Amino acid sequence: MPALSVRDLDKTFTMHLRGGVRLPVVSNVTFEVAAGECVVLGGPSGAGKSSILKMVYGNYGVDSGEVLVRQGEALVDLASADPRTVLTLRRDTIGYVSQFLRTVPRVSTIDVVAEPLVVRGAGKAEAHERAGALLARLNLPERLWNLPPSTFSGGEQQRVNIARGFITHHPILLLDEPTASLDAANRAVVVSMIAQKKADGVAMLGIFHDEEVRAAVADRIVDVTAFAPRAAA
Amino acid sequence: MSGEPLLRVENLTRYYGARLGCADVSFELWPGEVLAIVGESGSGKTTLLNTLSAALEPSAGKTLYRMRSGEWRNIYELSEAERRFLTRTDWGFVHQNPADGLRMTVSAGANVGERLMAVGDRNYGRIRATALDWLDRVEIAADRIDDQPRAFSGGMRQRLQIARNLVTGPRLVFMDEPTGGLDVSVQARLLDLLRQLVGELGLAAIVVTHDLAVARLLSHRMMVMKGGYVIEAGLTDRVLDDPREPYTQLLVSSILQV
Amino acid sequence: MNAVASYNFAYLDEQTKRMIRRAILKAVAIPGYQVPFSSREMPMPYGWGTGGVQVTASIIGRNDVLKVIDQGADDTTNAVSIRAFFAKVAQVQTTTRTTEASIIQTRHRIPERKLEAGQILVYQVPIPEPLRFLEPRETETRKMHALEEYGLMHVKLYEDIARHGRIATTYAYPVKVEGRYVMDPSPTPKFDNPKMHRSEALQLFGAGREHRIYAVPPHTEVVSLDFEDHPFTIQHFEAPCALCGAEGVYLDEVILDDKGGHMYVCSDTDHCEERREAGHVGRQEAAE
Numbered sequence: 001m002p003a004l005s006v007r008d009l010d011k012t013f014t015m016h017l018r019g020g021v022r023l024p025v026v027s028n029v030t031f032e033v034a035a036g037e038c039v040v041l042g043g044p045s046g047a048g049k050s051s052i053l054k055m056v057y058g059n060y061g062v063d064s065g066e067v068l069v070r071q072g073e074a075l076v077d078l079a080s081a082d083p084r085t086v087l088t089l090r091r092d093t094i095g096y097v098s099q100f101l102r103t104v105p106r107v108s109t110i111d112v113v114a115e116p117l118v119v120r121g122a123g124k125a126e127a128h129e130r131a132g133a134l135l136a137r138l139n140l141p142e143r144l145w146n147l148p149p150s151t152f153s154g155g156e157q158q159r160v161n162i163a164r165g166f167i168t169h170h171p172i173l174l175l176d177e178p179t180a181s182l183d184a185a186n187r188a189v190v191v192s193m194i195a196q197k198k199a200d201g202v203a204m205l206g207i208f209h210d211e212e213v214r215a216a217v218a219d220r221i222v223d224v225t226a227f228a229p230r231a232a233a
Numbered sequence: 234m235s236g237e238p239l240l241r242v243e244n245l246t247r248y249y250g251a252r253l254g255c256a257d258v259s260f261e262l263w264p265g266e267v268l269a270i271v272g273e274s275g276s277g278k279t280t281l282l283n284t285l286s287a288a289l290e291p292s293a294g295k296t297l298y299r300m301r302s303g304e305w306r307n308i309y310e311l312s313e314a315e316r317r318f319l320t321r322t323d324w325g326f327v328h329q330n331p332a333d334g335l336r337m338t339v340s341a342g343a344n345v346g347e348r349l350m351a352v353g354d355r356n357y358g359r360i361r362a363t364a365l366d367w368l369d370r371v372e373i374a375a376d377r378i379d380d381q382p383r384a385f386s387g388g389m390r391q392r393l394q395i396a397r398n399l400v401t402g403p404r405l406v407f408m409d410e411p412t413g414g415l416d417v418s419v420q421a422r423l424l425d426l427l428r429q430l431v432g433e434l435g436l437a438a439i440v441v442t443h444d445l446a447v448a449r450l451l452s453h454r455m456m457v458m459k460g461g462y463v464i465e466a467g468l469t470d471r472v473l474d475d476p477r478e479p480y481t482q483l484l485v486s487s488i489l490q491v
Numbered sequence: 492m493n494a495v496a497s498y499n500f501a502y503l504d505e506q507t508k509r510m511i512r513r514a515i516l517k518a519v520a521i522p523g524y525q526v527p528f529s530s531r532e533m534p535m536p537y538g539w540g541t542g543g544v545q546v547t548a549s550i551i552g553r554n555d556v557l558k559v560i561d562q563g564a565d566d567t568t569n570a571v572s573i574r575a576f577f578a579k580v581a582q583v584q585t586t587t588r589t590t591e592a593s594i595i596q597t598r599h600r601i602p603e604r605k606l607e608a609g610q611i612l613v614y615q616v617p618i619p620e621p622l623r624f625l626e627p628r629e630t631e632t633r634k635m636h637a638l639e640e641y642g643l644m645h646v647k648l649y650e651d652i653a654r655h656g657r658i659a660t661t662y663a664y665p666v667k668v669e670g671r672y673v674m675d676p677s678p679t680p681k682f683d684n685p686k687m688h689r690s691e692a693l694q695l696f697g698a699g700r701e702h703r704i705y706a707v708p709p710h711t712e713v714v715s716l717d718f719e720d721h722p723f724t725i726q727h728f729e730a731p732c733a734l735c736g737a738e739g740v741y742l743d744e745v746i747l748d749d750k751g752g753h754m755y756v757c758s759d760t761d762h763c764e765e766r767r768e769a770g771h772v773g774r775q776e777a778a779e
Binding site: 014015016017054058059060061083084086087104105106107119 | 263266421422424425428432450453454467468470471474475477478479482483486
């Protein structure tokens with residue numbers, strides 16, 4: 001059984017503020033991700049890669065289709081699940097490293113990173129230790145750990161985001177351009193972190209702009225142009 | 234998030250004479266869940282909150298609440314004594330204007346301790362210690378415990394109101410624009426505090442706000458109201474990032490980016 | 492020839508007495524609960540004991556013996572006036588001796604001598620509502636009594652301790668009656684509160700201006716409110732009465748001269764007189 005199975009997803013945006021213009025995004029999206037493999041969504045900008053990732057996470061609604069997530073021995077359709085179920089899946093099963101860190105005022109970096117563990121019931125000290133280890137690995141200087149990340153550079157914020165996304169043991173991880181603002185050294189760190197997750201049996205679905213990174217992590221590339229919306233009749 | 238919901242609202246409707254306040258609102262709320270009710274002035278969100286919290290009688294519909302005993306009760310069928318007891322122990326209500334939710338001529342410590350005294354606590358030392366603990370949690374300096382809220386800033390009063398509401402460990406808290414009227418920096422502090430407390434205490438909360446940023450920060454789910462009706466509802470980030478209804482799209486696009 | 496108006500026995504007409512007696516019965520049936528009544532125009536202004544006078548007028552009979560005290564004394568202007576009033580309109584026997592009285596109308600003190608079964612103590616009450624100064628709305632205080640929501644009362648005591656280090660209320664100290672209603676005992680010193688508890692006498696309270704009557708039947712539990720760690724205590728006087736040497740009684744301060752000379756004497760004048768008649772002597776008397 002695959003960890004994640006996407007079947008026949010359809011998505012069209014209706015822009016009511018522009019007279020109801022309909023923007024089809026993707027159609028009939030179908031693919032699977034197995035545990036321990038990293039599937040990369042490929043294709044040009046605007047093809048709908050990010051939208052697919054967001055639909056898998058439940059951040060975007062779907063017009064039709066299923067997002068089947070393995071929960072124990074069963075498959076749960078996230079696309080039609082009620083909000084509580086989606087939140088439970090996000091807490092226990094699917095993690096997401098977004099492209100930009102959404103900063104919350106006043107919360108320190110170490111707390112931002114530790115939060116996903118604390119929310120799951122881990123002790124604060126233990127969570128802080130794990131958070132510190134990840135931040136150190138990502139070369140974020142310790143003097144920044146007690147500051148809120150709102151004033152950090154793009155690259156620093158991205159590394160906070162990654163640490164926060166990788167700290168848990170989610171069986172499925174979604175990665176949206178995780179290395180976009182990083183230098184070569186840190187890109188390499190992220191590549192090794194992804195490899196480690198793979199070895200741990202985590203199923204990963206990601207978007208990577210950088211060709212080198214993509215080559216290093218991808219087990220398969222799914223070209224999303226195959227899911228281009230049907231041309232208007 | 235545990236097995237049974239805490240609140241079940243069925244077709245709740247409230248008219249003011251012939252004028253519609255809110256209509257046909259139905260939803261469930263689970264322990265630890267925060268629901269934001271978002272809308273502009275006149276959307277019916279405040280009417281809904283006041284009806285939900287039994288400050289107003291509905292014209293139709295039910296609000297079923299799971300009491301601490303496990304029994305489900307329609308809150309409009311509770312006796313006045315039962316309802317007043319509920320609002321003092323198991324529920325909280327944070328008003329937009331903190332003066333509406335505090336006793337302004339009584340010390341901060343007494344404001345926090347009142348609910349404890351109301352349910353029979355008769356040990357002065359313990360009441361005072363509890364008050365000190367709560368003042369600390371809402372970041373009010375301990376040496377202000379004997380000062381009256383009249384001498385507090387707006388942000389401090391609001392934090393005191395929160396402490397006063399939370400001291401009896403309520404399971405459900407209603408909030409009416411909790412950061413409305415506060416300076417921006419003060420708002421940030423308050424929101425962070427609310428976020429932490431809700432998380433730590435596993436509170437269920439219903440937060441009325443016109444500020445989408447507050448909804449995004451605090452809530453798991455969101456309901457958008459217009460003209461008395463709920464026009465869109467769902468996971469907060471889904472409604473804000475992929476709004477379906479025309480009005481929701483208008484609301485979301487109207488936020489100024491800083 | 493003077494045309495003097497003639498009054499019904501004890502001044503009030505029979506229908507009024509009936510109405511007040513009904514209120515009294517209700518009050519006795521619900522100890523500590525404030526019963527509204529239709530307060531009448533009396534020949535003294537509000538604030539001068541009209542509530543107490545109306546209660547007394549409704550219960551007094553030809554064979555009653557009436558004592559009236561004001562701050563413990565039988566000989567102040569008010570006590571004298573009210574006693575004379577009842578002597579005129581009811582032709583009852585009056586007395587200054589607590590032991591001889593069947594009805595004792597009092598302003599702000601309870602006699603030192605223990606009251607017995609068959610005696611009635613009628614209190615003059617200015618503000619019957621113990622919560623009034625914390626919650627000005629009558630609609631709210633009525634609900635609080637009805638729903639037994641007395642947290643606010645303890646808030647007041649808490650504030651006292653926070654501000655003064657102890658409960659600073661020294662008179663009109665709130666009590667809980669029969670474990671149910673919180674009551675204002677009238678502005679008696681808290682020293683007198685224990686006397687209300689399980690008294691053999693019937694205690695009636697009348698507030699004329701505020702239109703309320705309440706009661707504590709004999710043998711009723713009356714407990715002063717407090718905190719576990721700040722328990723209720725009564726005033727303690729350092730020296731005994733200068734005239735009769737009595738200890739454990741409430742003392743008044745009497746200024747003797749303009750050089751700061753003062754002495755403390757029994758507030759209950761009858762009690763002091765009785766003791767002196769029995770031969771007790773205080774330091775003042777001994778010094779003379």
